[in-house]
Amino acid sequence: MEKKSYTFLEIKQKMVNYCVYQDRCHQEVEQKMWDFLLIPEAKEEILLYLMKENYLSEERFTRSYIRGKFYMKSWGRNKIRNHLKFKGVPEKLINSCFDEIEDEDYHKILAKLYEDYYSKIKGLQVYQKKSKTIKYLLGKGFEYEEITEIIKEREEE
Template sequence: MKKQKSYTVDEATKVLEHFCAYQERCHKEVEQKLYDLQMIPEAKEKIILHLLQHNFLNEERFAKAFVRGKFSIKKWGKIKIVNELKFKNISSYNIKTALKEINEEEYFSTLQKIAKKKMSLIREPNAFKKKNKLVTFLISKGYESELIYKIVNTLI
């Protein structure tokens, strides 16, 4: 069995500075990393405080980057984004602030594009079943049902 390397507080701080500099992180991810490094609670607190003071760790910045990324790259809807942020223990205030990163017109037009693209891929002769498959897909992407029905009803 491989013995895990033990870290001093300074070494662990450097590891986590790199971890946070590479990509935006939330507190939960940092705490998991500290747990993986087997740091004691006092060391964890000291390191997290250091990361916060030196702006390596910023929950609001993380939430905004997360929202922009998941919407523009993965084309997720707000519901799915909010659920993921809640899972990462992001505060309601930061979630609300981060959602402002999404332009409403862009949000609606992205949903339309996804719906049209998926519509062309669904090989279902029955219009009702086709509509149902499309709605189910869009809900799984995390879009709001009232927007989905507004768009789906114009397509089918």
């Protein structure tokens, strides 16, 4: 199949649309531009244009990614951090954007996930249920210390 060729301006507009549709990180934009077989100078020019015109903002992307993955998918900080690192977002930026998650919300959602999962497990000893629930929550990216804190609270009730 023959690839359709676009002019520089068409590609630039396509990249603007790509960024307007949803916040993107630099890596996603570069990956998308790769499909157009642009020369490095053209890629640079488009990237700079997107940043200058505020279509592309790594910080905005990181903040909306953190909010979305936590508030919509109930991911913990570890899973969010790993996925952002995989997308090439610098660790320092990731850490400075975690204030998008309120500590109280983090605690509440973790407690709710614990309750929901724990109460669904049938026919196991208490320690087995606990261990299975911890494993599940670690898989969702929550920190071990945070999980044990929730367990302590439950035991005190």
